[in-house]
Every structure is written in structure tokens, then in C-alpha cells.
């Protein structure tokens with residue numbers, strides 16, 4: 112149990128200080144701090160910064176939230192992703208140069224794009240094709 116510590120309050124403005132000082136930190140008056148009351152011990156070490164204390168839960172009692180997945184259309188890639196891409200999620204694709212990262216992603220994007228919209232303009236398709244051709 113934490114030991115109650117005295118505080119020093121200003122007789123002029125009521126400002127409190129954990130230790131005695133010659134000058135009040137609140138109003139600047141001199142020799143106005145007096146030891147007045149014992150500070151109540153905080154219930155938690157981090158109560159001041161944590162706000163309200165949540166209820167403790169066992170990890171087994173917490174059910175993970177299922178997010179809707181968007182399949183990429185590449186069965187093996189979807190399996191690794193846990194069923195597909197999660198909206199707002201980030202997937203880091205890593206590997207040695209030439210292993211096929213760009214090819215895999217282009218195939219996945221091509222499948223997703225074909226599902227999203229089949230009515231894009233020919234000019235937009237040419238620009239997309241040109242950008243894909245720069246990948247390496």
C-alpha cells in the first residue's frame with residue numbers, strides 16, 4: 112500500500128505542490144505554502160494517464176472480430192492471406208529479386224480489377240497496362 116504523502120497548499124490561491132517551496136507555483140506569492148492535508152494514494156500507479164480502468168478479461172474469452180475478406184482470385188495467395196484482403200489492411204510482400212512478387216500482385220490486381228469494374232474506358236485500360244509494364 113502506498114504511503115500517504117503530505118501536500119503543500121498555498122494560502123493565497125489554493126495551488127498544491129508535492130513539496131514545500133518558497134514561492135507558490137500558482138500565484139507566485141512568497142512563503143504562502145503550508146503543509147495542509149495528506150494526499151490520498153492513487154488506486155493505480157497509472158490511473159492518472161490511463162483514465163478509467165477496464166475490466167480484466169481472459170484472453171480465451173475475447174472473440175476476435177471477423178472482417179470481410181476480398182479474395183484475390185489466386186487460390187494459394189488467398190489461403191496465405193486467410194481468405195483474401197481485408198479492407199484497410201496492409202500486406203507486406205517480400206522475397207528475393209525475381210521471385211515473382213510483381214507478377215503475383217499484378218495477377219491479383221488484374222483479377223480484382225476485373226471483378227470491380229468491367230466498364231472502364233479503353234484509355235484508362237491502356238494507362239494501367241503501361242504502368243504494369245514498367246514493373247520489374
Ligand SMILES: [Zn+2]
Nearest residue numbers: 121124135138
Ligand atoms: Zn498561490
